[in-house]
Amino acid sequence: MRVYLPSTLAALGRVLADGELGPAPLAGHAVTPALIEWYVSGDTEELEYVALTEAARSSLRMLAADLADGVDVPPRRVVLAAEVPDARVKAGVDLEERSWVRLAEPVPLSKIVSAHVDDPAAEDDVMAAIDALPAADGGDDDALFVVDGAEAHELMWYATQELPDLVRWREDKG
Template identity: 70%
Template sequence: MRVYLPCTLPALASAVEAGELGPAPLTGYAVTPALIEWYASGDTEELEYVALTEAARASLRMLAAGRADGVEAAARRVVVAAEVPERSATAGVDLAERARVHIAEPIPMAKVASVHIDDQYAIPDIEAAVAALPAADEGDADARFTVDGAEAHELMWFATQEIPDLFGS
């Protein structure tokens, strides 16, 4: 099963060093039965894009949480795509996040298929979205617009052998 895991550049660097994404349990996003039912007309590629987008939203929240804890990280959303055994992933029941899955064990870096990350040009909009998250969560429509604006940026695709290059940018 292909899962999309929200991440940040520092967390990805730690995973590379450790040789795995973890510790478990992990939250990821995938094409779940609930997502298929909700998005009845979509093909697999469209459904995977929805899961990737939800993981990117979660990455934005990870950036905000890290900054609140004093972790310096580039304002770039990071999503790791990996293959996991279906038995390792349990679909959640949250209707707001139909693609959410819980992964019961760490994911070896050898199971990573690709990494998706914001382009440098997205950084100002991602910075603004991170700053606007608290107000957006409290119902501020302008802040929600700013947060949603982050999704206007497509994530770039990187092969696994390119991961070390991401830490210099």
């Protein structure tokens, strides 16, 4: 099963250093029976895009938590796509989180097939979305509009051999 795992560039650096994404349990997004039922007219590609988009929203929250904790990380959403055996994926039952899945084990780096990452040009909009999250969660429509603005940026696709180049941002700051 293709699972979309939210991340950040700092977390991606740890994945590359450790050789796996963990520790478990891990929350991710995938094409689940609930998502298929909800999005009846969608083909597999459309359903995977929905799961990817949900993972990007989760990445935004990870970025907000990292920045609140003082972690030095660029405001760019990161989603890691991995191939995980179906038996290791447990789908959620929450109707609001139709694509939500839980993995009980870490994901080896060898199972990650690609990364989807914001272009640096998206950083201002992603930062604005991070700042607007608390108000958006409180129901503020203007703040929700700002959060949704980050989604106007399509995530760029990266092959696994390009992942080390993505985490070199720390060296480039030098």
